[in-house]
Amino acid sequence: MFQLRDLRRRAALCAAVLGVVALAGCGGDPEPVDSRVVVLGFDGMDPVLARRWMDEGKLPNFSRLAEEGHFQELGTSNPPQSPVAWSSFATGKGPGEHGIFDFLRRNPETYTPNFSISENIPPDRFIKLFGLQVPLGSGEVLNRRQGEAFWVKAERDEGARASVLRIPVTYPPDDIHRMLSGMGVPDLLGTQGTYTYYTTTRLGDAGSSTRTVRVRPDRQGRIESEFEGPPDPLLESGEPMTVPLVLEPAEGGALVQLGDDEVSLEPGEWSDWIRVAFDVTGPVSVTGTVRLLLVQGYPSPRLYVSPIQIDPENPAVEIASPSGYAAELVEDIGLFHTIGMPEETWSLNEEHISDAAWLEMEKTILAEREAMWFETLDKNDSELVVGAFVQTDRVTHMFYRGLDEQHPRHADTAPEHRDEVEWIYREADRILGETMDRLGPDDRLIVISDHGFAPFRKAVHLNRWLVDNGYLVLEEGATESDVIFSNVDWSRSRAYALGLNGLFLNLAGREGQGIVAADEVEALKAEISAGLAEWTDPESGEPVVRRVFDGEAAYRGPERGDAPDMVVGYHRGYRASWQTTLGAIPKPLMEPNRQKWSGDHCIDPALVPGVLFSNFTPEVEIGGIRDVWQLTRRQIREDES
Numbered sequence: 001m002f003q004l005r006d007l008r009r010r011a012a013l014c015a016a017v018l019g020v021v022a023l024a025g026c027g028g029d030p031e032p033v034d035s036r037v038v039v040l041g042f043d044g045m046d047p048v049l050a051r052r053w054m055d056e057g058k059l060p061n062f063s064r065l066a067e068e069g070h071f072q073e074l075g076t077s078n079p080p081q082s083p084v085a086w087s088s089f090a091t092g093k094g095p096g097e098h099g100i101f102d103f104l105r106r107n108p109e110t111y112t113p114n115f116s117i118s119e120n121i122p123p124d125r126f127i128k129l130f131g132l133q134v135p136l137g138s139g140e141v142l143n144r145r146q147g148e149a150f151w152v153k154a155e156r157d158e159g160a161r162a163s164v165l166r167i168p169v170t171y172p173p174d175d176i177h178r179m180l181s182g183m184g185v186p187d188l189l190g191t192q193g194t195y196t197y198y199t200t201t202r203l204g205d206a207g208s209s210t211r212t213v214r215v216r217p218d219r220q221g222r223i224e225s226e227f228e229g230p231p232d233p234l235l236e237s238g239e240p241m242t243v244p245l246v247l248e249p250a251e252g253g254a255l256v257q258l259g260d261d262e263v264s265l266e267p268g269e270w271s272d273w274i275r276v277a278f279d280v281t282g283p284v285s286v287t288g289t290v291r292l293l294l295v296q297g298y299p300s301p302r303l304y305v306s307p308i309q310i311d312p313e314n315p316a317v318e319i320a321s322p323s324g325y326a327a328e329l330v331e332d333i334g335l336f337h338t339i340g341m342p343e344e345t346w347s348l349n350e351e352h353i354s355d356a357a358w359l360e361m362e363k364t365i366l367a368e369r370e371a372m373w374f375e376t377l378d379k380n381d382s383e384l385v386v387g388a389f390v391q392t393d394r395v396t397h398m399f400y401r402g403l404d405e406q407h408p409r410h411a412d413t414a415p416e417h418r419d420e421v422e423w424i425y426r427e428a429d430r431i432l433g434e435t436m437d438r439l440g441p442d443d444r445l446i447v448i449s450d451h452g453f454a455p456f457r458k459a460v461h462l463n464r465w466l467v468d469n470g471y472l473v474l475e476e477g478a479t480e481s482d483v484i485f486s487n488v489d490w491s492r493s494r495a496y497a498l499g500l501n502g503l504f505l506n507l508a509g510r511e512g513q514g515i516v517a518a519d520e521v522e523a524l525k526a527e528i529s530a531g532l533a534e535w536t537d538p539e540s541g542e543p544v545v546r547r548v549f550d551g552e553a554a555y556r557g558p559e560r561g562d563a564p565d566m567v568v569g570y571h572r573g574y575r576a577s578w579q580t581t582l583g584a585i586p587k588p589l590m591e592p593n594r595q596k597w598s599g600d601h602c603i604d605p606a607l608v609p610g611v612l613f614s615n616f617t618p619e620v621e622i623g624g625i626r627d628v629w630q631l632t633r634r635q636i637r638e639d640e641s
């Protein structure tokens with residue numbers, strides 16, 4: 001087996017003789033690696049679905065891996081959400097230690113939800129000059145995840161080189177041999193994905209991840225508008241920088257001018273990448289990349305503009321390590337999506353784009369990810385290679401309705417789109433096969449998913465349940481509440497739900513307007529828990545909640561202060577409503593999920609385990625996703641000895 005120590009010795013020799021530290025300095029390409037630990041993730045791959053299609057002979061590479069190596073269910077994190085589970089994967093620790101408990105974390109002072117994964121800290125000093133605000137020193141981005149990732153440890157302790165591609169919760173990037181950040185990378189607006197939708201007709205409120213621009217064509221059909229970028233960092237008013245956008249009727253569709261580019265599109269057609277340059281007051285400009293989709297042609301055109309990606313060739317923030325790596329990748333594979341969650345699931349959920357257009361975008365993203373994954377494997381210059389494909393998760397979220405005959409959206413899902421979940425599993429199988437073809441005889445392969453899947457048939461308004469049972473109190477005269485508890489009377493409220501699984505007490509001394517005394521906590525938690533256990537769906541008589549976890553008991557470690565007081569584990573088929581996650585309280589207690597986001601996994605973790613495959617038999621028992629850390633560490637250390 002390959003000896004890492006040899007490599008280090010050679011590197012040291014190299015450094016001594018030539019005065020360079022990099023191995024590459026020893027003459028051309030780095031020494032190829034004889035044996036590697038390769039960890040390949042397929043987000044959301046479900047063991048039951050995998051087993052079904054393996055048995056039907058549809059996933060031959062997974063079947064071969066299971067036969068020649070190992071296949072088991074892999075316990076997920078609590079709650080079973082991707083950022084939580086991938087953080088446990090990276091650090092080998094639970095949420096009490098790594099600090100990621102949900103997609104959203106709350107500010108207890110204001111009851112406001114924030115993105116839990118990363119945090120932008122603005123520069124704190126400005127010179128105010130002639131109405132401009134000039135930052136002194138750039139702002140900072142923090143990865144909120146605590147604990148050390150196994151790739152960092154492997155580089156430091158074993159001298160291995162690690163290549164880590166698009167693993168969730170790796171933004172900003174770790175300073176390692178090679179990293180491209182995944183979930184957590186913002187768009188150029190600093191959000192997790194804001195798209196822009198130009199329309200000539202009025203649309204309903206589509207939520208905060210959409211910018212809807214109402215436009216009016218002149219008599220010739222010409223539409224003159226603007227495309228807004230980030231706020232000018234030098235202007236105190238925070239006015240956005242813009243580039244002109246013009247739309248005109250053209251043979252078969254429309255001609256679109258965006259900034260300096262011009263593209264003609266047919267209805268349903270995606271453009272290639274377009275680079276947009278926003279001029280900051282003064283000599284600098286910041287660039288981003290977008291793709292356009294002509295959703296609908298004339299006479300009532302609709303144009304979709306993707307979230308503005310951080311330009312990998314001229315990144316406004318660091319998205320890769322070393323910092324030139326993203327640009328290098330562009331040279332090798334062309335421009336690619338850089339945002340942490342590039343799949344525009346919300347635009348499909350809002351039905352701003354069609355199933356077919358969404359799937360085409362998904363195929364583009366999949367092809368980009370494949371290209372970078374295979375390029376990294378082919379380079380063969382890292383003892384540890386780690387990458388994740390999240391497309392399995394996204395397609396299953398959006399097309400579970402095709403698989404699930406009981407789903408409210410099954411009937412109107414076109415027959416040609418009913419088997420998309422099977423399609424993405426076959427794609428995963430193909431990627432696995434091509435990965436296995438690239439492995440050397442001593443390479444160890446570990447394939448995992450972070451959680452499985454379940455149908456999402458009913459949206460549960462947990463905050464309404466809390467209102468109905470007297471734990472959350474609306475202001476005098478109010479019958480419902482908008483997001484962030486706009487109509488809640490905190491002086492009489494004892495509990496509230498926020499995020500996908502979290503339930504919090506309105507604790508005195510912790511929450512901004514807390515009223516629950518420390519000595520009332522245990523009894524209140526027990527009472528709410530018992531109430532939720534008895535909650536049944538009036539339509540079917542089925543229980544809604546399978547288990548409620550006490551945050552105090554579920555989490556250990558220094559970060560537990562951020563944890564929910566209770567974690568709600570829904571039954572199969574149920575999930576917190578979107579309104580609940582953001583602290584809104586509509587009138588009904590629950591309702592059929594009539595949206596295309598039709599599969600989910602944010603329920604009782606016991607119902608949604610992930611998968612573990614390997615081309616060797618693990619020497620230790622692997623119970624859950626955090627144990628993969630040990631498994632990987634063991635393989636790396638074995639290489640070293």
Ligand SMILES: [Zn+2]
Pocket residue numbers: 044082393394397601
């Ligand atoms: Zn998911």
